[in-house]
Amino acid sequence: MDIVVAVYENWGIGLNGSQPVVVKADRRHFREVTGTGTVILGRKTLEDFPGGKPLKGRRNIILTRDAEFTVEGGEVVHSVDEAVRAVEGEDPDQVFVIGGESVYRQLMPYCRRAFVTKIYDEPPADAFFPDLDELEEWHAADTGPVMTEEDIKYQFITYERKE
Numbered sequence: 057m058d059i060v061v062a063v064y065e066n067w068g069i070g071l072n073g074s075q076p077v078v079v080k081a082d083r084r085h086f087r088e089v090t091g092t093g094t095v096i097l098g099r100k101t102l103e104d105f106p107g108g109k110p111l112k113g114r115r116n117i118i119l120t121r122d123a124e125f126t127v128e129g130g131e132v133v134h135s136v137d138e139a140v141r142a143v144e145g146e147d148p149d150q151v152f153v154i155g156g157e158s159v160y161r162q163l164m165p166y167c168r169r170a171f172v173t174k175i176y177d178e179p180p181a182d183a184f185f186p187d188l189d190e191l192e193e194w195h196a197a198d199t200g201p202v203m204t205e206e207d208i209k210y211q212f213i214t215y216e217r218k219e
């Protein structure tokens with residue numbers, strides 16, 4: 057499985073349950089990368105989606121410790137093990153961990169690639185992604201050009217786990 061994440065310059069990813077600075081091109085990129093695959097996400101990230109609804113056209117696996125929680129259009133799991141078991145047999149290139157912080161950190165050991173959108177801005181953040189440039193076992197395998205949208209610079213970088 058792979059990670060899809062948008063990070064700010066300090067690897068911040070969110071504030072008060074949401075993303076403080078959004079780049080439209082990143083949202084398009086997210087849709088292209090995740091395609092019709094499976095997404096794994098935390099219950100708090102689901103809350104931030106429009107209407108709190110799972111993403112259409114994809115299998116949505118939502119992590120919560122709440123035994124009563126259900127959501128139309130999503131499958132609910134209650135542990136990392138259960139999430140991993142739920143995607144066994146799927147093409148690993150079509151399974152994407154899409155946040156938030158707690159889910160990224162717990163599922164990172166199972167991930168081989170991270171599709172990172174680097175947004176060159178540094179808004180206040182209370183949720184962070186590990187700085188992949190500092191982690192020995194990860195490297196930037198593909199670095200796209202720096203682009204600009206409404207004065208905000210951004211860049212798509214694919215990180216891979218070293219062999």
Ligand SMILES: NC(=O)c1ccc[n+]([C@@H]2O[C@H](COP(=O)([O-])OP(=O)(O)OC[C@H]3O[C@@H](n4cnc5c(N)ncnc54)[C@H](OP(=O)(O)O)[C@@H]3O)[C@@H](O)[C@H]2O)c1
Binds near residue numbers: 162
């Ligand atoms: N920049 C990006 O690309 C990006 C992407 C996604 C999210 N975000 C940001 O990340 C922030 C949210 O991150 P977060 O860490 O607070 O929340 P989160 O990871 O989205 O969700 C946390 C919730 O997931 C459930 N959970 C986590 N681990 C679990 C486990 N092992 N077993 C069962 N359930 C588990 C729990 O739900 P219950 O409380 O229901 O038990 C927990 O409260 C927001 O600011 C959001 O905007 C950013």
